[in-house]
Amino acid sequence: EGLSETLRFNTALLRRRIKSTNFKIENMVIGQLSKTDVALFYIEHIAPRPMVEELKKRLQAIDIDAVLDPRYLVEFVADEKRSIFTQEQYTEKPDRLCGYLLEGRIAVMVDGSPMALIVPVSFLEYLISPEDYYINYIAASLFRLLRLGAFAIALLLPSLYVAVITYHHEMVPTPLLLTLAATRQGVPFPAFVEALLLDLTFELLREAGLRLPRAVGPAVSIVGALIIGDAAVRAGLVSTPMVVIIAATGIASFASPSYNAGIIIRIARFAFLIASGLLGFLGIMIALILLFVRMASLSSLGLPYLAPVAPFNWQQLGDILIRRPWFNTKKRPYLEGMENQWRQGKSTGG
Incomplete structure (x- = not known):
């Protein structure tokens, strides 16, 4: 199963996996000529609210004639626009996208493209395979x-x-x-x-x-x-x-x-x-x-690019160098402004 070019099909694929009222989808239209439907995905109380508002602000400030792919948006929303170091992640897999959303990340999808744009990310996450x-x-x-x-x-x-x-x-x-x-x-x-x-x-x-x-x-x-x-x-x-x-x-x-x-x-x-x-x-x-x-x-939507190495966080580094077992994964990777950090054992969201 994979994401398709139809935005509404993709929202259904994600809703099927995350059946929570905290899962939010906000729609907007970008492109003076294309009038492209763009959707913002995040889980309330898990995704930091300041990050969500900052990304929405950057997206709403885009004034371009057409948007045909999420990569059109990257150079507008990136913290550092002139760098070989990419500050976003892409995926076509609904399960991987939901995994990022459950860690407090924000996804952007464009009608007509099967690719989902995910921010923020750190460099070390590029070396992690979802199959792990x-x-x-x-x-x-x-x-x-x-x-x-x-x-x-x-x-x-x-x-x-x-x-x-x-x-x-x-x-x-x-x-x-x-x-x-x-x-x-x-x-x-x-x-x-x-x-x-x-x-x-x-x-x-x-x-x-x-x-x-x-x-x-x-x-x-x-x-x-x-x-x-x-x-x-x-x-x-x-x-x-x-x-x-x-x-x-x-x-x-x-x-x-x-x-x-x-x-x-x-x-x-x-x-x-x-x-x-x-x-x-x-x-x-x-x-x-x-x-x-x-x-x-560098940073990605405010997240340090070398996190959790710089600034150093031993608790989060435990799921970067090795794969932490699920029974020992009590908390989500922490993001500044995250309200609900617990995956199990305490309040895990609605």
Whole structure:
């Protein structure tokens, strides 16, 4: 079951799952020419009232000729409009949308689109899969830690390899260093250029695969990567370890459950690659500090972008790094202004 392009069907799907008088749907019309029906979804006393009023204010201030998708609205309602860090979440699944609403989030839907826009969100939520809550919590916790590791690999592995090969030979055992040096004999490019070319080629193949018909797209991207990688190694343009590094990075990037996190990884990875090519490990550390400082300065409808790490909240962090079992989930993730924080054991809403 999934959301459809008809707004009224979608409201019925959500009402079917949340049978409460506190579940509110507020309608408005946006677009001078399209006159598009836009609906705001939230649960009263759970969603912070100041956040709801602020989002309504931003939506009502939009003056545009047409709205065809919720993504039209994002750049109007975002706290920071000029940033690669997305401050919203999307979903087509009614159960996932209801899960967000029960945590105090607010959803916006547009008639004619099956996508629901969800705010506020923090960055760490992009690494959480909704399927984690449908399987055993121990297995889900292990898979979540695996995804966190894959995120670090996708972001840092090429830059770490370039830094080691270019500046920090002492970090590699001598037998491995000799093997790497032997594979790089005859390669005309430095490690930084080599990694940059392979990474750009991989991204190009991924985009080409997305634009091709679904029946042939994955096959073309996989076969193209194999053929181009093998041909590049045989021609002496790149080394075999670099192909392995880029392949591992690409596989790790696919482990991200959110498209928004994937976008951030794909863009930030090139910045880390340039930093490592210029200054080695020092450049990577500077880039990491700048990344965290920038992310800490952002917010999503007033929610700090790095919550619950910054500001630190140990109680909420327990459901980020691992999946907390339902029998131990007494409270909802806290949002400033939330009136009803209890999921079980006390008043849980009407």
